[in-house]
Amino acid sequence: MNKDFTTALRPALVMTLLFALLLGLAYPLALTGIGQAIFPDQANGSLVRDHGKVVGSTLVGQAFTSDRYFNTRPSAAGDGYDGLASSGSNLGPTSRVLAERVKDDVARFSGTSPGQPVPADLVTTSASGLDPHISPEAAFFQVDRVARVRGIDRAVVRKMVGDSVEHPLMAFLGEPRVNVFKLNRRLDAFGSKPAA
Amino acid sequence: MSFQGWLLIAVFVGILLLLCRPMGQWLFALYEGRRTPLHHVLGPVETGFYRLSGIDPGEEQGWRRYAVHMVIFNTALLLFTYAILRLQGGLPLNPLGFDGASEHLAFNTAVSFTTNTNWQSYGGESTMSNLSQMLGLTIQNFLSAATGIALAFALFRGFARRSATTIGNFWADMTRVTLYLLLPLCVVLAIFYIASGVPQTLAGSVDVTTLEGVKQTLALGPVASQEAIKMLGTNGGGFFNVNSAHPFENPTALTNLVQMLSIFAIGVGLTWTFGRAVGDQRQGWAILAAMMTLFLAGAAVAYWQEAAGNPILHNLGVAGGNMEGKEVRFGIAQSALFAVVTTAASCGAVNSMHDSFTALGGMIPLLNIQLGEVVVGGVGAGIYGFLLFAILAVFVAGLMVGRTPEYVGKKIEAREVKLAVLAIAVLPLMILGLTAVASVTEAGLAGPLNKGPHGFSEILYAFTSAVGNNGSAFAGLTANTPFYNGLLGVAMWVGRFFIIIPMLAIAGGLAAKKHTPATTGSFPTTGLLWTGLLIGIVLIVGGLTFLPSLALGPIADHLAMAGGQLF
Numbered sequence: 001m002n003k004d005f006t007t008a009l010r011p012a013l014v015m016t017l018l019f020a021l022l023l024g025l026a027y028p029l030a031l032t033g034i035g036q037a038i039f040p041d042q043a044n045g046s047l048v049r050d051h052g053k054v055v056g057s058t059l060v061g062q063a064f065t066s067d068r069y070f071n072t073r074p075s076a077a078g079d080g081y082d083g084l085a086s087s088g089s090n091l092g093p094t095s096r097v098l099a100e101r102v103k104d105d106v107a108r109f110s111g112t113s114p115g116q117p118v119p120a121d122l123v124t125t126s127a128s129g130l131d132p133h134i135s136p137e138a139a140f141f142q143v144d145r146v147a148r149v150r151g152i153d154r155a156v157v158r159k160m161v162g163d164s165v166e167h168p169l170m171a172f173l174g175e176p177r178v179n180v181f182k183l184n185r186r187l188d189a190f191g192s193k194p195a196a
Numbered sequence: 197m198s199f200q201g202w203l204l205i206a207v208f209v210g211i212l213l214l215l216c217r218p219m220g221q222w223l224f225a226l227y228e229g230r231r232t233p234l235h236h237v238l239g240p241v242e243t244g245f246y247r248l249s250g251i252d253p254g255e256e257q258g259w260r261r262y263a264v265h266m267v268i269f270n271t272a273l274l275l276f277t278y279a280i281l282r283l284q285g286g287l288p289l290n291p292l293g294f295d296g297a298s299e300h301l302a303f304n305t306a307v308s309f310t311t312n313t314n315w316q317s318y319g320g321e322s323t324m325s326n327l328s329q330m331l332g333l334t335i336q337n338f339l340s341a342a343t344g345i346a347l348a349f350a351l352f353r354g355f356a357r358r359s360a361t362t363i364g365n366f367w368a369d370m371t372r373v374t375l376y377l378l379l380p381l382c383v384v385l386a387i388f389y390i391a392s393g394v395p396q397t398l399a400g401s402v403d404v405t406t407l408e409g410v411k412q413t414l415a416l417g418p419v420a421s422q423e424a425i426k427m428l429g430t431n432g433g434g435f436f437n438v439n440s441a442h443p444f445e446n447p448t449a450l451t452n453l454v455q456m457l458s459i460f461a462i463g464v465g466l467t468w469t470f471g472r473a474v475g476d477q478r479q480g481w482a483i484l485a486a487m488m489t490l491f492l493a494g495a496a497v498a499y500w501q502e503a504a505g506n507p508i509l510h511n512l513g514v515a516g517g518n519m520e521g522k523e524v525r526f527g528i529a530q531s532a533l534f535a536v537v538t539t540a541a542s543c544g545a546v547n548s549m550h551d552s553f554t555a556l557g558g559m560i561p562l563l564n565i566q567l568g569e570v571v572v573g574g575v576g577a578g579i580y581g582f583l584l585f586a587i588l589a590v591f592v593a594g595l596m597v598g599r600t601p602e603y604v605g606k607k608i609e610a611r612e613v614k615l616a617v618l619a620i621a622v623l624p625l626m627i628l629g630l631t632a633v634a635s636v637t638e639a640g641l642a643g644p645l646n647k648g649p650h651g652f653s654e655i656l657y658a659f660t661s662a663v664g665n666n667g668s669a670f671a672g673l674t675a676n677t678p679f680y681n682g683l684l685g686v687a688m689w690v691g692r693f694f695i696i697i698p699m700l701a702i703a704g705g706l707a708a709k710k711h712t713p714a715t716t717g718s719f720p721t722t723g724l725l726w727t728g729l730l731i732g733i734v735l736i737v738g739g740l741t742f743l744p745s746l747a748l749g750p751i752a753d754h755l756a757m758a759g760g761q762l763f
Binding site: 013029035047058059063088092096102134 | 200203204207241245247248250251260261264265269271273276319321322330331332334335340370374379382383386387390391392393394395396397398399401402403404405406407408410412413414415416418419420422423436437438441442443444447448449450453464505506509512513514515516517519520521522523524525527530531535546547548549551552553555558560602645646647648651652653663670671672694704750753756757761762763
């Protein structure tokens, strides 16, 4: 038994160091090199620039709360869409805090689009707090408000949403969804005058 | 529920079954120590590692030496990671300038990653430097996985060898699995992840001015290289706080499918390897059939419950399934399936927040871990855990017909059964014991975010996850405290090694036995009857112990949810 211990020491120490070099440094650094060389856009966060200024990432959601924009989902990441503090709400199904938060959000959205049931994703926080998407239903739900505030014809906005819907891969992999950042950039590019 | 959702589950299982044989064959080559095509490239690395560390890969080890070398190596790794985490404030590659981790957090995290648990008491992007992620954590993701597979090989040899005193060489098993399986696959997977949008950079963050004119800082880092091994090695420790729910860790439905397949790929392959090692492929298929039956039952219940949604929210005028804590790009089907996969295996990565699942939808992940994570299970750990249940199952069958039980040509006697029960009993003793302690102490009760039965579920889930070496969480629990970091750290260590050591003792004892050829009186360990018996034993021995705790947590929560009761 004693010999089992003594024979283990040198391999344990040397192997730890060798594998640290191989797996802890060589492997991630080599991949960083490969990624930066072949896929520089993706490897650096799929960023979008306007006049050299970074305005967002196509993958990560940002807070949209004004009526001029299609709103993103409520977020539990920091004060909302905090890219340094991803988080879900972690509220359970019988949480009073959850029920009250949802009630408030339902009231807020129903005020702008009365008479329709509110799509679930629009009043629930995502897992990451950084969800870039909303469901097509949640986007169409907001068309009337955005069209009214921007003074654009409703049909035009509706078409913009329709064109923004991304479909599941091979019809079953993933969900139909709308990237809110991309949709709102389209909206801005349309060049509307904000209605008084 | 939708047709597309069921189709997804069917396609997932179909691809897995296709992967089973090639993965199993490759693992069998490593089990036998055969040369592979990759030896041309990586062979010199292997021999160089042996030479520098004074290892003779051909030296056969008895189970005691195998166990001691494995534990000493894992202890060295533990100390190494602990040191990196404590010292990260003064080390390079720390673009966001994080301080060293506290003693209890560094202890908890080092144990967590060494034991293949990857419980995270911290938020990655707000705590860990890039160096810590790479050198402290990624390395453990590889080596804890390789350790698990090596241990499965050792147990296979126990069944396969006759009148032998040894069960292989730990260093050779572990090194070969790392170099010829994990590393090359991870390079391929990581490149795929980068191409799909997972960052791989040494930069710490980038500043964004949003369309609404607000400043947003996005955390970046060498994410893809960690992501690849995190899933393949069933580790589950994410780069970011929210793990595979983060758009940078898991940007698309396709990366999500690949991640789920990565979790199960090696585990299902090992069932094939086992059949091949004991010379009867049907033995492997019988185990896989039992695993897949349990898996599909869990997936169906979780998907059904999440799709049905929360009646409390429906009454507030919300339409649809339960989307709290889920990402739109994954929706209900991919979130529920991922939750079942990650807990059936001992992965613990999450793409949705289990804490916010409906009561019964969230009970399935919990139950999966309590069953011992033998439904495919962690790489290596799943199959050796399942074989412990198989030993119990032949014992029960032997009692019923009054014969000495046999399994794949080995007599199963009192020693094997005692050791198997000892290993399996660790789970309920530790999980229920520690949950009880936390439920009556002030420090323990300070943890839960939710009130009522769901708060109890958070505590129960934490200790279940730690002892089971899973690592997923009902993450509302505030666990980064000396109380939880300490207790959960101990739970993870005991949950890993107090199962492994009896298991290796069984392997050593079995290897020494003569081969007992099957006769007409032997209980057949292939076919439907056996598969049914295995499922029964897993559910009764693994599951029944936990039923009272489930009644206090998720089941009470479900009744409250149905009755509209809030806490």
